[in-house]
Amino acid sequence: MADKKKRRRTESDADPESDPLPFKSKLKPDSVILQSLKALAAEYAPSTSSSAAKPLTLSDLFLSDACREVTDLPLSSVQSAIESLVLNLTHSILSGQGFSFSVPSRSSANQLYVPELDRIVLKDKSSLRPYANVSTVRKTTITARILQLIHQLCLKNIHVTKRDLFYTDVKLFQDQTQSDTVLDDVSCILGCTRSSLNVIAAEKGVVVGRLIFSDNGDMIDCTKMGMGGKAIPPNIDRVGDMQSDALFILLVEKDAAYIRLAEDRFYNRFPCIIVTAKGQPDVATRLFLRKMKMELNLPVLALVDSDPYGLKILSVYGCGSKNMSYDSANLTTPDIKWLGIRPSDLDKYNIPEQCRLPMTELDIKTGKDLLEEDFVKKNPGWVEELNLMVKTKQKAEIQALSSFGFQYLSEVYLPLKLQQRDWL
Amino acid sequence: MADKKKRRRTESDADPESDPLPFKSKLKPDSVILQSLKALAAEYAPSTSSSAAKPLTLSDLFLSDACREVTDLPLSSVQSAIESLVLNLTHSILSGQGFSFSVPSRSSANQLYVPELDRIVLKDKSSLRPYANVSTVRKTTITARILQLIHQLCLKNIHVTKRDLFYTDVKLFQDQTQSDTVLDDVSCILGCTRSSLNVIAAEKGVVVGRLIFSDNGDMIDCTKMGMGGKAIPPNIDRVGDMQSDALFILLVEKDAAYIRLAEDRFYNRFPCIIVTAKGQPDVATRLFLRKMKMELNLPVLALVDSDPYGLKILSVYGCGSKNMSYDSANLTTPDIKWLGIRPSDLDKYNIPEQCRLPMTELDIKTGKDLLEEDFVKKNPGWVEELNLMVKTKQKAEIQALSSFGFQYLSEVYLPLKLQQRDWL
Numbered sequence: 001m002a003d004k005k006k007r008r009r010t011e012s013d014a015d016p017e018s019d020p021l022p023f024k025s026k027l028k029p030d031s032v033i034l035q036s037l038k039a040l041a042a043e044y045a046p047s048t049s050s051s052a053a054k055p056l057t058l059s060d061l062f063l064s065d066a067c068r069e070v071t072d073l074p075l076s077s078v079q080s081a082i083e084s085l086v087l088n089l090t091h092s093i094l095s096g097q098g099f100s101f102s103v104p105s106r107s108s109a110n111q112l113y114v115p116e117l118d119r120i121v122l123k124d125k126s127s128l129r130p131y132a133n134v135s136t137v138r139k140t141t142i143t144a145r146i147l148q149l150i151h152q153l154c155l156k157n158i159h160v161t162k163r164d165l166f167y168t169d170v171k172l173f174q175d176q177t178q179s180d181t182v183l184d185d186v187s188c189i190l191g192c193t194r195s196s197l198n199v200i201a202a203e204k205g206v207v208v209g210r211l212i213f214s215d216n217g218d219m220i221d222c223t224k225m226g227m228g229g230k231a232i233p234p235n236i237d238r239v240g241d242m243q244s245d246a247l248f249i250l251l252v253e254k255d256a257a258y259i260r261l262a263e264d265r266f267y268n269r270f271p272c273i274i275v276t277a278k279g280q281p282d283v284a285t286r287l288f289l290r291k292m293k294m295e296l297n298l299p300v301l302a303l304v305d306s307d308p309y310g311l312k313i314l315s316v317y318g319c320g321s322k323n324m325s326y327d328s329a330n331l332t333t334p335d336i337k338w339l340g341i342r343p344s345d346l347d348k349y350n351i352p353e354q355c356r357l358p359m360t361e362l363d364i365k366t367g368k369d370l371l372e373e374d375f376v377k378k379n380p381g382w383v384e385e386l387n388l389m390v391k392t393k394q395k396a397e398i399q400a401l402s403s404f405g406f407q408y409l410s411e412v413y414l415p416l417k418l419q420q421r422d423w424l
Numbered sequence: 425m426a427d428k429k430k431r432r433r434t435e436s437d438a439d440p441e442s443d444p445l446p447f448k449s450k451l452k453p454d455s456v457i458l459q460s461l462k463a464l465a466a467e468y469a470p471s472t473s474s475s476a477a478k479p480l481t482l483s484d485l486f487l488s489d490a491c492r493e494v495t496d497l498p499l500s501s502v503q504s505a506i507e508s509l510v511l512n513l514t515h516s517i518l519s520g521q522g523f524s525f526s527v528p529s530r531s532s533a534n535q536l537y538v539p540e541l542d543r544i545v546l547k548d549k550s551s552l553r554p555y556a557n558v559s560t561v562r563k564t565t566i567t568a569r570i571l572q573l574i575h576q577l578c579l580k581n582i583h584v585t586k587r588d589l590f591y592t593d594v595k596l597f598q599d600q601t602q603s604d605t606v607l608d609d610v611s612c613i614l615g616c617t618r619s620s621l622n623v624i625a626a627e628k629g630v631v632v633g634r635l636i637f638s639d640n641g642d643m644i645d646c647t648k649m650g651m652g653g654k655a656i657p658p659n660i661d662r663v664g665d666m667q668s669d670a671l672f673i674l675l676v677e678k679d680a681a682y683i684r685l686a687e688d689r690f691y692n693r694f695p696c697i698i699v700t701a702k703g704q705p706d707v708a709t710r711l712f713l714r715k716m717k718m719e720l721n722l723p724v725l726a727l728v729d730s731d732p733y734g735l736k737i738l739s740v741y742g743c744g745s746k747n748m749s750y751d752s753a754n755l756t757t758p759d760i761k762w763l764g765i766r767p768s769d770l771d772k773y774n775i776p777e778q779c780r781l782p783m784t785e786l787d788i789k790t791g792k793d794l795l796e797e798d799f800v801k802k803n804p805g806w807v808e809e810l811n812l813m814v815k816t817k818q819k820a821e822i823q824a825l826s827s828f829g830f831q832y833l834s835e836v837y838l839p840l841k842l843q844q845r846d847w848l
Contacts, residue, residue, distance in 0.1 A: 153830070159651075159687055160830045161680040167826040171778040202679040202702065204628070206655045215650020216687070226639020226657055227583075231630045233652030234683055255626040256585040259658055263583055263640070278626065354595040402591040406577070406584045 021412045022350060022404055026419075030269060033419045037247040037270065040421070044297050056116055057329075067112060068104055068122040069329045072237075073192040079154035081190045082147050100130035101143050104188040104326065111325050113374040118318070119332050120325040122188070142182045143189075145172055150186065153198040159235045162199060184326070193330045195236050195287060205232035205277040205285030206258065209267035210246040211292070213239055222273070227262045232275075236287040242295045245271055249292055250414075251336065252276040253304040253313055257398045257409060264410040270418060273298075281316045283324075283331065289317060290333045300333055301423055303414075306341040307359070307395035308366040311376070311386065314338060319375045337423035338382060340413070343389040346396055349413065355400040359393045381424035445836045446774060446828055450843075454693060457843045461671040461694065464845070468721050480540055481753075491536060492528055492546040493753045496661075497616040503578035505614045506571050524554035525567050528612040528750065535749050537798040542742070543756050544749040546612070566606045567613075569596055574610065577622040583659045586623060608748070617754045619660050619711060629656035629701040629709030630682065633691035634670040635716070637663060646697070651686045656699075660711040666719045669695055673716055674838075675760065676700040677728040677737055681822045681833060688834040694842060697722075705740045707748075707755065713741060714757045724757055725847055727838075730765040731783070731819035732790040735800070735810065738762060743799045761847035762806060764837070767813040770820055773837065779824040783817045805848035 027033075058064045073081070089099040104110075105125040113120050131140045149168055153160065162183065166176040173179040187194050208229035211222040216238040220230050233239055250272050252258045258276040261267075267274060273292060277285035293300055302317070304310030318336045320328035346356055359367070367390045376382050389395065401408045417423070451457075482488045497505070513523040528534075528550040537544050555564045573592055577584065586607065590600040597603040611618050632653035635646040640662040644654050657663055674696050676682045682700040685691075691698060697716060701709035717724055726741070728734030742760045744752035770780055783791070791814045800806050813819065825832045841847070 156830070158830060159683070160826070161683060161823075163680050163821075163823050164684070164826045164830055167779055167821070167823040168830070170776070170827065200683070202683065203652055204702070215652050218648040218650045220648075220650065224642040224644075225654070226642045226644065227659055227662060228627055228639050228655040228657030230649070231652040231655045233650055235651055235687075238651060256587050259583070259585060259624070259626070260588070263659075278628070352594070355591055397587075397591070399585075399587045399591040402584070402588045403594065406580070406582060406588055406592070 021408055023416060024412045027412065027415055028419055030415070033415060034247075034270065036421065037418060040299055041247040044299050046297050058114075058117070058121065061114065061116055063114065063121075066124055067114070068124055068188070068191075068326065070187055070191050070193050070196075070327050072330060073190075073196045075154050075157060075196070075198065075237075078190060078192055078196055079151060081192070082151045082154070085147070085189070098130065098132045099140075100128045100136075101140060101185075101189060102126050103129050103143075103185050106184060106188065106326060108322060111322065113319075115374065115378055117329075118334055118375065118378070119328040120320050120322060121328055122326045139182065142172060142178060143185060145169055146179065146182050146186050150197050150199070157198075159198045159200045161202060165199060184324070188326050193327050194283075194324075195330075198235075198237075200234040201283040203232050203234040203284040204282050205275060205288065206230060206255075207232055207273065207275045207288065208258075208262045209250075209273040210244050210271045211273045212241070212243045214241040215239060223267065227259065229258075229262055229274075232284050232288045234284045236284065236291060239288065239291060242292060244273060244292075244296050244298070246273045246296070246298060248272050249289070249296075249298050249300045250274045250339075251289065251300055251302045251317065252398075253302075253310055254279065254398055257303060260407070260409055261414075264407060266410045266414070270415070279313075281313060286317060286331045286333070290331065293333045300336045301339040302336050303339050303398060304341070305395070305397045306343050306346065306389065307397075308363055308370055308386075308389070310341070311338075311370055311382070312366070315370075315373070315375050338385070339417055339423045341396055341398055341400070342424070343385050343392065343394070346392075346394060349401070351396055351400050352403050355403045356394040356396050359389075359395050363395060364390055364393060379424065385424065445832055447840060448836045451836065451839055452843055454839070457839060458671075458694065460845065461842060464723055465671040468723050470721050482538075482541070482545065485538065485540055487538065487545075490548055491538070492548055492612070492615075492750065494611055494615050494617050494620075494751050496754055497614070497620045499578050499581060499620070499622065499661075502614060502616055502620055503575060505616070506575045506578070509571070509613070522554065522556045523564075524552045524560075525564060525609075525613060526550050527553050527567075527609050530608060530612065530750060532746060535746065537743075539798065539802055541753075542758055542799065542802070543752040544744050544746060545752055546750045563606065566596060566602060567609060569593055570603065570606050570610050574621050574623070581622075583622045583624045585626060589623060608750070612750050617751050618707075618748075619754075622659070622661075624658040625707040627656050627658040627708040628706050629699060629712065630654060630679075631656055631697065631699045631712065632682075632686045633674075633697040634668050634695045635697045636665070636667045638665040639663060647691065651683065653682075653686055653698075656708050656712045658708045660708065660715060663712065663715060666716060668697060668716075668720050668722070670697045670720070670722060672696050673713070673720075673722050673724045674698045674763075675713065675724055675726045675741065676822075677726075677734060678703065678822055681727060684831070684833055685838075688831060690834045690838070694839070703737075705737060710741060710755045710757070714755065717757045724760045725763040726760050727763050727822060728765070729819070729821045730767050730770065730813065731821075732787055732794055732810075732813070734765075735762075735794055735806070736790070739794075739797070739799050762809070763841055763847045765820055765822055765824070766848070767809045767816065767818070770816075770818060773825070775820055775824050776827050779827045780818040780820050783813070783819050787819060788814055788817060803848065809848065 058067050092099045110123045110125045112123050129136050129140050166179045206229035208222050208225050215233045255278045261274050302314050320332045370376050482491050516523045534547045534549045536547050553560050553564050590603045630653035632646050632649050639657045679702045685698050726738050744756045794800050
């Protein structure tokens with residue numbers, strides 16, 4: 001018997017395609033897995049866990065004076081905020097005091113990780129940016145110009161990219177980093193998100209599965225988007241009316257895995273919404289994921305490569321990137337679960353040695369640095385997995401599962417993960 | 425009067441946003457422009473130009489023996505091609521002659537630009553890849569393995585990425601360039617396109633506007649895709665049923681310009697289909713563009729940056745990239761017109777000096793190299809524009825038009841271009 005088993009494994013190594021799929025026998029009927037997923041979704045529904053559903057805010061923690069966050073504001077509020085700011089400046093000039101902007105500091109010294117919120121936020125330090133000062137006159141002028149351009153966007157109610165903004169006054173801005181930086185300053189000054197300013201990032205994410213939503217007035221049914229899926233809109237403020245009968249959201253790092261799941265219409269076997277930013281998370285995808293999570297109250301399960309960058313990508317979705325920490329509340333999706341590929345999966349699923357890659361020195365350093373990050377430390381399961389990765393010095397891509405057959409991901413790995421509720 | 429004009433221009437430089445848009449007064453009513461566009465579309469309709477509509481083939485030029493191209497084959501034909509290939513190999517082995525693959529050469533020495541086709545094709549050189557030879561045994565084994573994997577894809581009728589393919593046998597392939605290279609060989613051996621092999625590239629393009637098509641069985645109406653648009657499917661063989669009342673296809677290099685046109689629903693003012701690969705053209709977008717052009721018989725107008733890379737991108741859509749020249753017939757879209765931004769537009773539209781960028785040494789070299797390319801030389805208008813670019817040493821992005829206002833592109837520049845039929 002043991003011999004037989006061994007022989008089969010050897011055959012399977014030699015030609016996994018034509019052999020029975022490893023661990024497939026462990027799979028229970030779909031109805032059993034679905035039952036468990038329904039129970040999971042119920043845990044996330046607002047009625048059963050009303051306390052957990054209402055997210056903590058800075059003021060709940062008595063931090064609203066000490067910390068600063070921006071909020072989504074309607075266009076009319078942005079417009080009047082700019083107008084009253086300019087009115088104040090005019091008064092200041094007329095009273096002979098000249099003018100200056102008070103700009104919140106976005107430096108790392110002014111950043112704070114708040115464990116209760118599981119986000120990075122800004123502390124309350126700000127600095128004055130006076131016009132009548134040789135060292136700040138240029139930046140003050142740029143700030144005034146950006147405010148004026150944003151005001152025009154409000155009047156016209158259109159969206160532009162950062163690059164468009166830069167090109168409206170190249171003579172003044174000189175290079176795009178200057179207009180970009182001041183744009184973030186203006187967000188902080190007005191206390192609103194960058195998307196509220198109608199300045200958008202190019203989109204690169206796609207979504208498919210059990211979701212209906214409106215994009216700029218058009219109703220989109222993501223079960224009818226073929227294999228290509230729906231491109232995630234760059235402007236979240238025109239996204240609305242989300243409806244779904246999904247039981248969870250599957251966040252996928254790479255497009256190859258996304259394509260596999262879209263072609264196999266995985267969302268029809270296990271009702272879910274599949275979303276990917278095709279690598280590094282962009283702002284549009286992060287906003288879209290958060291909006292789904294908040295409106296639909298669904299668990300978010302992440303499928304990323306088993307390497308430090310997979311975990312880093314998970315962290316950007318989960319608790320934000322450092323250079324946009326002032327906007328962390330609107331950009332981050334709390335409580336994302338690490339489904340896979342986890343370092344412990346490599347042995348658990350017998351990923352063949354040749355599909356595991358040795359970690360480079362830089363990989364190992366990145367992994368060790370991550371172990372020092374608050375968002376990892378607060379999750380003992382993640383620490384354990386990351387320690388295992390750094391110890392074994394092995395990484396693996398999601399595609400490594402293809403060594404058991406092209407559809408192993410959708411036919412065995414994911415269903416088994418869901419059945420066993422195997423996430424951290 | 426002259427003074428007044430001058431004053432206005434100065435004001436416009438100082439604050440283009442609040443001023444009348446330059447050249448807007450030249451615009452005729454939309455109905456006049458539409459009339460001209462309808463006439464243009466009629467020129468492209470198959471009935472009025474049946475000779476031009478039927479594209480030339482290698483055999484029309486008596487080159488089918490001397491040159492090689494691959495064609496789209498249905499999955500069943502790919503499957504039987506593999507089976508008869510393997511049958512021949514088996515006969516060869518059984519008759520004691522061992523076995524070898526005859527592999528068409530894809531080196532640049534074996535490539536030929538055919539002006540009548542306006543494409544790069546492969547000449548007829550091929551080489552033997554025998555199993556019983558130390559220098560080729562590995563590559564022969566890889567070739568056999570890839571053939572076997574493709575055969576499995578045929579049986580299952582699923583699509584995978586190159587990365588998936590690599591991971592099915594890392595031990596043999598060692599690194600992905602090896603499986604990728606042999607995959608291209610297998611295309612040439614079987615005489616079919618890579619998409620016929622069901623091996624697909626990750627998609628990154630989006631499409632919006634007056635197009636209805638089916639993606640994997642789902643009907644997609646691209647006028648109802650909001651601002652985000654529809655992600656172009658990675659597998660062209662599941663795309664079909666294209667219908668459109670558009671008068672032209674607008675091919676856009678960058679997503680910022682795409683977003684502007686999508687938000688302004690430019691396609692409702694001038695019926696068109698707007699498509700972008702967000703930078704470098706990917707295979708899926710190239711296949712999609714070609715399919716639209718062939719099925720809908722519409723003119724394709726390209727909006728790219730005014731720099732050597734803009735023209736290079738245009739050339740990849742138009743006549744192919746060198747490393748996939750064996751597949752040029754299926755990947756290229758003939759007769760793409762260069763709408764803008766052209767070097768001569770910089771002065772014609774008074775693009776402010778500060779929005780023009782100096783070309784680097786490398787830019788200038790790339791520009792000069794392009795002047796030697798056949799696909800540029802055959803179009804005297806392009807040569808003239810490119811000469812102007814290299815002479816003035818100035819380049820400009822599409823976004824440079826934003827200096828006249830965020831919507832200058834959609835409200836003045838493009839309508840005026842269409843009105844004046846200003847393309848090359």
